[in-house]
Amino acid sequence: MRHAVIMAGGSGTRLWPLSRKRRPKQLLRLFEGASLLQLARRRLEGLFAPENIWVITSANYIDQVAAELPDLPRGNLIGEPMGRDTANAIGLAANLLARRDPDATMAVFTADHIIRPQERFTAAIQAGLEAAESLPESLVTFGIKPHSPQTGYGYIRRGAVLGPGTYRVAEFKEKPTRAVAEAYLRSGAYYWNSGMFAWRARAILAEIGRLLPENARGLAELGADWAQLAGTEAARQQFERLRRVSIDFGVMERAARVLVVEMDCDWQDLGSWAAVAATRPADADGNVVVGASGLFVQTQGNVVVSEDQHLVVMIGVSDVVVVHSGDATLVCRRDAVEQVKDVVGLISRSHGAAYE
Amino acid sequence: MRHAVIMAGGSGTRLWPLSRKRRPKQLLRLFEGASLLQLARRRLEGLFAPENIWVITSANYIDQVAAELPDLPRGNLIGEPMGRDTANAIGLAANLLARRDPDATMAVFTADHIIRPQERFTAAIQAGLEAAESLPESLVTFGIKPHSPQTGYGYIRRGAVLGPGTYRVAEFKEKPTRAVAEAYLRSGAYYWNSGMFAWRARAILAEIGRLLPENARGLAELGADWAQLAGTEAARQQFERLRRVSIDFGVMERAARVLVVEMDCDWQDLGSWAAVAATRPADADGNVVVGASGLFVQTQGNVVVSEDQHLVVMIGVSDVVVVHSGDATLVCRRDAVEQVKDVVGLISRSHGAAYE
Numbered sequence: 220m221r222h223a224v225i226m227a228g229g230s231g232t233r234l235w236p237l238s239r240k241r242r243p244k245q246l247l248r249l250f251e252g253a254s255l256l257q258l259a260r261r262r263l264e265g266l267f268a269p270e271n272i273w274v275i276t277s278a279n280y281i282d283q284v285a286a287e288l289p290d291l292p293r294g295n296l297i298g299e300p301m302g303r304d305t306a307n308a309i310g311l312a313a314n315l316l317a318r319r320d321p322d323a324t325m326a327v328f329t330a331d332h333i334i335r336p337q338e339r340f341t342a343a344i345q346a347g348l349e350a351a352e353s354l355p356e357s358l359v360t361f362g363i364k365p366h367s368p369q370t371g372y373g374y375i376r377r378g379a380v381l382g383p384g385t386y387r388v389a390e391f392k393e394k395p396t397r398a399v400a401e402a403y404l405r406s407g408a409y410y411w412n413s414g415m416f417a418w419r420a421r422a423i424l425a426e427i428g429r430l431l432p433e434n435a436r437g438l439a440e441l442g443a444d445w446a447q448l449a450g451t452e453a454a455r456q457q458f459e460r461l462r463r464v465s466i467d468f469g470v471m472e473r474a475a476r477v478l479v480v481e482m483d484c485d486w487q488d489l490g491s492w493a494a495v496a497a498t499r500p501a502d503a504d505g506n507v508v509v510g511a512s513g514l515f516v517q518t519q520g521n522v523v524v525s526e527d528q529h530l531v532v533m534i535g536v537s538d539v540v541v542v543h544s545g546d547a548t549l550v551c552r553r554d555a556v557e558q559v560k561d562v563v564g565l566i567s568r569s570h571g572a573a574y575e
Numbered sequence: 576m577r578h579a580v581i582m583a584g585g586s587g588t589r590l591w592p593l594s595r596k597r598r599p600k601q602l603l604r605l606f607e608g609a610s611l612l613q614l615a616r617r618r619l620e621g622l623f624a625p626e627n628i629w630v631i632t633s634a635n636y637i638d639q640v641a642a643e644l645p646d647l648p649r650g651n652l653i654g655e656p657m658g659r660d661t662a663n664a665i666g667l668a669a670n671l672l673a674r675r676d677p678d679a680t681m682a683v684f685t686a687d688h689i690i691r692p693q694e695r696f697t698a699a700i701q702a703g704l705e706a707a708e709s710l711p712e713s714l715v716t717f718g719i720k721p722h723s724p725q726t727g728y729g730y731i732r733r734g735a736v737l738g739p740g741t742y743r744v745a746e747f748k749e750k751p752t753r754a755v756a757e758a759y760l761r762s763g764a765y766y767w768n769s770g771m772f773a774w775r776a777r778a779i780l781a782e783i784g785r786l787l788p789e790n791a792r793g794l795a796e797l798g799a800d801w802a803q804l805a806g807t808e809a810a811r812q813q814f815e816r817l818r819r820v821s822i823d824f825g826v827m828e829r830a831a832r833v834l835v836v837e838m839d840c841d842w843q844d845l846g847s848w849a850a851v852a853a854t855r856p857a858d859a860d861g862n863v864v865v866g867a868s869g870l871f872v873q874t875q876g877n878v879v880v881s882e883d884q885h886l887v888v889m890i891g892v893s894d895v896v897v898v899h900s901g902d903a904t905l906v907c908r909r910d911a912v913e914q915v916k917d918v919v920g921l922i923s924r925s926h927g928a929a930y931e
Binding site: 516550552 | 870873886892902907908910911915918922926930
């Protein structure tokens with residue numbers, strides 16, 4: 220059977236004041252009246268049966284996630300006692316679903332991106348699942364075809380072609396400089412590393428066992444007793460002992476049979492308010508409105524965001540981001556949005572942890 | 576007996592989005608947790624008994640005013656069917672209180688100013704009431720002693736001295752140019768026209784009768800039947816026939832015996848967000864917070880206003896006014912706040928009358 224695991228663990232301080240410790244980015248309703256998590260789940264329509272869709276998130280968010288995705292079995296929602304990075308999140312999920320379905324094919328998805336159009340996403344995932352099933356020891360990563368020289372993403376260089384849009388991975392590359400990103404774009408042989416994967420559960424467990432044997436042991440123990448352990452102090456202690464490691468660094472970059480399947484989609488990481496603004500068309504003056512209602516007088520290049528259609532009227536102010544939430548509003552120069560994450564700690568200390 | 580009439584009829588579109596058609600400026604809680612109307616009433620403590628304090632306002636606001644000032648008799652709240660300017664508001668109030676108390680002394684107050692300190696205010700009002708009682712045909716106006724060359728107010732030139740701080744009025748002056756305002760300030764013989772007055776009810780009714788005889792007849796008819804008329808279509812029609820005219824233009828500038836009593840107070844007309852900001856001390860970077868909670872990072876000269884301690888975080892944005900209300904937020908360049916009143920009509924058309 221094919222299973223999907225949505226990773227929904229991040230906290231997203233860069234989208235303050237909408238995202239908070241208690242209400243992470245994946246739960247924000249900025250698009251189509253749905254949360255990013257709901258959109259991630261909707262993208263899987265027709266690819267996976269609801270009983271085979273899993274979500275791994277912080278134990279703190281489990282109730283909110285259950286409310287957002289009422290069609291998923293509660294037992295498919297995995298609450299981590301603490302974040303120990305993606306290798307451990309994926310490893311725990313792989314253990315749990317392999318125990319239920321030893322021959323499972325497993326695809327891994329993120330919950331904080333906008334990916335369009337749906338048809339191309341579906342086709343690429345379908346191709347990746349088929350590759351993982353026909354080459355059962357391989358690990359498939361999905362590579363986004365770049366149309367601009369982004370410096371904020373990791374890249375994958377493709378190697379030998381195995382089928383239409385399916386290649387061996389020649390090399391993983393760190394975030395490049397601008398000049399290097401332009402060279403990657405020109406060459407046509409590079410993809411953005413999307414953080415989405417497909418493999419047999421057995422294959423990823425084998426590679427974790429080979430490359431991260433201590434983590435593999437801890438994860439196997441947790442998986443064996445998860446029904447009893449979830450939410451307990453014992454689980455917290457076992458988690459704490461797991462070495463933090465990402466799936467890219469810990470497994471993918473060192474694994475034997477890694478493939479890349481091309482996904483030619485508009486793929487946007489919502490890592491900052493500038494990125495959120497980039498998902499929407501601007502008006503003739505370059506003003507962008509997301510989830511809010513905007514009125515602009517003698518202004519250019521502003522971004523207005525809320526979840527509740529709050530009206531923001533801007534007069535004579537340009538290149539400013541305004542984000543409204545019920546108890547706090549951010550007014551930030553557009554080129555300073557990267558500072559938001561640094562300010563959140565300051566706000567917590569000066570105004571109380573509820574704002575964090 | 577001494578009576579006070581608080582004029583609370585304005586709508587204050589310049590303080591949008593806090594002030595609305597349904598919630599005028601006088602009801603905003605920006606200072607000391609009280610509305611401007613409550614502060615106006617508190618200033619009268621010790622000067623007038625509650626049963627002798629009257630409020631004249633729009634009929635639309637009567638219930639809100641009653642809730643704000645529960646110690647005043649409901650019969651003292653006069654609801655005008657529509658605004659017909661200050662001569663008619665004052666004339667109606669004078670008719671009503673003269674019918675209850677023919678020898679009444681009457682003082683008239685505004686509800687949209689900050690006036691400090693209380694002791695000087697009380698002393699000046701006391702002096703004005705005494706002048707109105709000892710010279711029973713005179714009309715007393717209160718003149719604010721200027722300490723800066725304001726161009727936004729009307730001025731009064733004083734004439735012969737009648738007692739300590741009490742003078743005949745030599746002349747009323749329109750809003751001056753900057754150079755003229757500076758000359759007024761140097762001369763020491765000019766006061767700001769405060770819009771506050773004291774007189775015998777009989778004296779102001781006589782002058783309205785002499786100078787505005789048609790208005791006087793209409794107002795006398797309304798006053799005679801007010802208990803029956805208030806809130807009716809008949810009252811609305813009678814009001815509509817009253818010629819619009821201000822007390823300054825219609826009466827004070829043409830009346831015979833006009834005095835000015837000096838009030839040496841900090842007197843601030845809250846006519847714009849810039850004026851509201853001027854009532855509060857700024858921090859070391861020139862940022863001002865009124866009724867809100869502010870956090871400023873790399874910013875200067877901002878103003879943050881709300882009624883509910885809403886947190887506003889500003890990063891890298893300077894000289895901007897942010898005003899937060901439940902359903903709308905204004906973000907306006909500080910030197911453009913005079914445009915707010917012009918934008919309110921636009922907002923109403925584009926986003927619905929509830930925002931007006």
